[in-house]
Amino acid sequence: MEILQPPEWAKPRGYSNGIAASGKMVFVSGMIGWDGQGVFHSDDFAEQAAQALRNVVAVLAEAGGRPEHIVRMTWYVTDRKEYVGAYREIGVAYREIIGRHFPAMTAVQVAGLVEDRAKVEIEVTAVVPEV
Numbered sequence: 001m002e003i004l005q006p007p008e009w010a011k012p013r014g015y016s017n018g019i020a021a022s023g024k025m026v027f028v029s030g031m032i033g034w035d036g037q038g039v040f041h042s043d044d045f046a047e048q049a050a051q052a053l054r055n056v057v058a059v060l061a062e063a064g065g066r067p068e069h070i071v072r073m074t075w076y077v078t079d080r081k082e083y084v085g086a087y088r089e090i091g092v093a094y095r096e097i098i099g100r101h102f103p104a105m106t107a108v109q110v111a112g113l114v115e116d117r118a119k120v121e122i123e124v125t126a127v128v129p130e131v
Helices: 045-061 080-085 087-097
Strands: 024-032 070-077 104-109 120-128
Touching: 024 045, 045 070, 045 080, 045 087, 045 120, 070 080, 080 087, 080 104
Parallel strands: 070 104
Antiparallel strands: 024 120, 070 120
């Protein structure tokens, strides 16, 4: 995996401008903040984000992947201000679950998600090296 960072650009915080990778492509559907049984345990934004990240890691593991194989991550949030207000807590959870790996990332505010209680949905593309 290669991080794509034009040398004259400022280094981004918490994501990469681009990633080049080769291997088995893994596409993880949008994961929300409920557990594997479809039960929400919190309405707190950061807690839902943490659960969504744990869900991503669980699905990725089914393909033999790990968090460092993630090349692209898209966050859909229902409230930009709530998302920004939870940066610190999200960062702590992110480093605990994903580590210090920062893929290409996009975050967009959406009018709503299909599940009424969901505040965030995280979609991932990963490339797992061939063994």
